[in-house]
Amino acid sequence: MTDSTPAELDRLATAAAAAFAATAASTDAERAAWLRAVATELDAHAHELVAIADGETALGETRLRGEVARTTGQLRLFADVVEEGSYLEAVIDHAVPDAAPPRPDLRRMLRPVGPVAVFAASNFPFAFSVAGGDTASALAVGCPVIVKAHPGHPELSRRVASLVSQALAGAGAPDGVFALVEGREAGVALIEHPAIAAGSFTGSVAGGRALADRAAARPSPIPFFGELGSINPVVVTEAADAARGAALAQGLAGSFQLGAGQFCTKPGIVFVPDGSALESALPAHVGSAPHRLLTDAIDRGFRAGLAHLAAVPGAEVVAGRAADDGIPQPLVYAVDLDTFATHLETLSAEVFGPVTLLVRYGSAADLPAVLARLEGSLTATIHAEDADDVTPVLDVLAARAGRVLFAGWPTGVAVTWSQHHGGPWPSTTSQHTSVGATAARRFQRPIAYQDAPERVLPAALREGNPLSIPRRVDGALRLP
Known part of the structure; x- marks a missing residue:
């Protein structure tokens, strides 16, 4: 150039x-x-x-x-x-x-x-x-x-x-x-x-x-x-996971791997119930084909982000496998909610590339207090069933995102009169x-x-x- x-x-x-x-x-x-x-x-x-x-x-x-x-x-x-x-x-x-x-x-x-x-x-x-x-x-x-x-x-x-x-x-x-x-x-x-x-x-x-x-x-x-930057948090309720966890796993896999995870709307943190069907089904949809990232700077940032995730006590890889010294491959990490809350600054940092983090929760009542500590994002997503009372979660996420989704996944931003693609700092x-x-x-x-x-x-x-x-x-x- x-x-x-x-x-x-x-x-x-x-x-x-x-x-x-x-x-x-x-x-x-x-x-x-x-x-x-x-x-x-x-x-x-x-x-x-x-x-x-x-x-x-x-x-x-x-x-x-x-x-x-x-x-x-x-x-x-x-x-x-x-x-x-x-x-x-x-x-x-x-x-x-x-x-x-x-x-x-x-x-x-x-x-x-x-x-x-x-x-x-x-x-x-x-x-x-x-x-x-x-x-x-x-x-x-x-x-x-x-x-x-x-x-x-x-x-x-x-x-x-x-x-x-x-x-x-x-x-x-x-x-x-x-x-x-x-x-x-x-x-x-x-x-x-x-x-x-x-x-x-x-x-x-x-x-x-x-x-x-x-x-x-x-x-x-x-x-x-x-x-x-944006981490685009996702909350999956127990009822949604029980009803369609396998389908949600497929959707999540497609979204966080799209374009090798190099989307500003990639779902970076996904809150799932303990023992979720989504987590069980996810490995089958996480590819092993390496994909070079767009720039050397993005590649370096991705590797540094993975190193920070791996250094957190209790963090484990639950889908995909870490690359050797070659081209990055998709990965899914998981931690429990207490670990996430303890190491929130590290675990909530955006990692630009094909990786997402599952956060396992025991009770949905514990989510709002943790979600309230997240920084701003472009999007937030809730997967729930009709009988779920998602108001406590919605209230917190709406204060931290510019677009809240109730179906689908955040990658893919329709260009319309009503679209909003922005949000609180640092998004x-x-x-x-x-x-x-x-x-x-x-x-x-x-x-x-x-x-x-x-x-x-x-x-x-x-x-x-x-x-x-x-x-x-x-x-x-x-x-x-």
């Missing part, structure tokens, strides 16, 4: 700042056309892109083809979002001169913040990378984007960036609206560049925290949206989502106009609703 020079970075950031005047003034229809053009271009080159991605990541053609479809689907979703218009959160309160005190005419909406620095992820070379959800949601609301490529897939990053740039130019987007930089030093300089108005990141807690600290330490601090650095329609909210800020003449108001706030968008007028939601 060829690192971007300071001069090149400065040129690209300056161009992004210049482009912002045009993107901020662009119409929703224009930006929707840009996004759809990028989606069409990526779809047209899917075969080529999948081959490049598989050569760099070994994630397999089936997985990568699905990820291309997710990526282009995200782009088209955000095109729909901006055309629908509610993302602007337009609010109008007409003047009430005889109120005490008199109330002026106030009109509020969201506007783009400016150029955004996007830090690509390693584990999703399409959907959370160069043309992923962060890029799509920023462009959708009128923010130019500079992506810092991930070193785990450099050739793919360059090719996708080339296609994105080509598509945007062909659709009439202004020069400077999109760019790619490479190299660690370029990434640090990018988050500190005065032209950058916000940053987004998907990756490790350490890397995200370092960038967040730099964003906060700037002379003019900027918002930084990091999607970081994210904010309460916003990085997936779904409201991901665009990260790159907007509110502005209110008081007693402004009609002629200077943005179209979204004019009296006749010329954009035909949903608005709240004098406290009442008005649909077009």
Whole structure:
């Protein structure tokens, strides 16, 4: 990978700042056309892109083809979002001169913040990378984007960036609206560049925290949206285990081994009753085929995490087998609830890769106190039967996760209007989502106009609703 020079970075950031005047003034229809053009271009080159991605990541053609479809689907979703218009959160309160005190005419909406620095992820070379959800949601609301490529897939990053740039130019987007930089030093300089108005990141807690600290330490601090570490706890009730433990074992095995365990939503800790059918059935579904991890850093982190698990007294391997010095293989560890509570800091640390931890409990009444000590996660899952009272567990998990599942497994994040992919620290650095329609909210800020003449108001706030968008007028939601 060829690192971007300071001069090149400065040129690209300056161009992004210049482009912002045009993107901020662009119409929703224009930006929707840009996004759809990028989606069409990526779809047209899917075969080529999948081959490049598989050569760099070994994630397999089936997985990568699905990820291309997710990526282009995200782009088209955000095109729909901006055309629908509610993302602007337009609010109008007409003047009430005889109120005490008199109330002026106030009109509020969201506007783009400016150029955004996007830090690509390693584990999703399409959907959370160069043309992923962060890029799509920023462009959708009128923010130019500079992506810092991930070193785990450099050739793919360059090719996708080339296609994105080509598509945007062909659709009439202004020069400077999109760019790619490479190299660690370029990434640090990018988050500190005065032209950058916000940053987004998907990756490790350490890397995200370092960038967040730099964003906060700037002379003019900027918002930084990091999607970081997550253990995604799962609770299986006694009734659920008795009714379908074998099926749950198969589902768990598929989820924690998916993509060699390199998903931010991998179920990392699973609370099961003593003597569970799930635990008994699990070994049959844990593979022995080694799978290289995406980067050397992930491999080192995985091995260090396994060493920490193995060092806890009472921790035992109950499925899979530890690798020799070769490529990592899937593993399942188990401890009892008392051991977990005693060594919670070690045992609740995320281990990124194909491993999960079973925690055996004797009484469900003991779970809430232990669950309350867990850090924040992107997800939490409850497997229960209809007669189960899961309220005590649910109350605790809902306070610690951004998405709570009651069926299925957390790997697989649907890209929809209602999706939330975020959660308390350390899963994210904010309460916003990085997936779904409201991901665009990260790159907007509110502005209110008081007693402004009609002629200077943005179209979204004019009296006749010329954009035909949903608005709240004098406290009442008005649909077009």
